[in-house]
Amino acid sequence: MQIEIISFDPKYASAFYEFNIEWLETFFYVEDYDKEVLSNPDEHILGPGGHIFFAKEENEILGTVALLKRGEGIFELTKMAVPPKQRGKNVGQLLMQHCINFAKENEFKKLFLYSNTKLENAIYIYRKYGFIEVPVETDSPYERSNIKMELQLS
Template sequence: MNNFTIIPYEPRYQPDFKRLNVEWISRDFTLEPHDLEQLDHPETHILPNQGAIFLAKLDDEIVGTVALVNTGETGFELAKMSVTPKAQGRGIGKQLCLAALDYARQIGLRSVWLESNRRAKTALALYERVGFREVPLVPSPYARADIRMEIDL
């Protein structure tokens, strides 16, 4: 029942990466230009400079995603976290988050930040459970961002 694995991104998974993120963003918010540049071109906008994407595979289907993006001076952002509704409740989101944080530790990061929206209560609870805490909000490319969280590794 919980037969899922966390796998690293490969270019053949770009359509799944985009589909899963468009699904949740469009359901609750507005898809923004910064979303589309990352979702359409992850090799250019996420993966450089030690960025990473992890995917959750359930049987033969990609059902979840998470990215770790090197944003330069502001450090690394946990982004594009999504689990399709039919696969939620199996611990996939938590395992994706932990995979990204493990990778962050492996490459020597001391902290990771994320932006979200207070209406995403389930996601915020997950982030708190793995150790993220709220920090002051800074200017964001996302209109929907109304909370910033950070974790010390």
């Protein structure tokens, strides 16, 4: 069995929503902004030029991630979630590597993300993939974020 990364398919929209809600409820809380984006990925992510990917093994979705367009060639890496029973299989790292490869292939200028320093393992992985810490702007879209990281691609 091999894990493949696939692009958004509406039949997996519920996994995108449920995985992210579970993750947020486990580590933080669900903000109104999260509910809006997760409930309407076509409107908030795909329509404006973003992308959603799923890690899939046979017929099972193992995890998800989104690239939210924030400017010309600038995308926010967001909504990465892997359900508890799939954690520890490097699914998050596979999704991260896919996003970076996809960004390079499509000549994106930069990827950035918001996180929280209490997620030490996630921060370690972001650094491992070349993301560096930059100041969080005062009007960050997430109340829970206390760290912003970016990866310059060009």
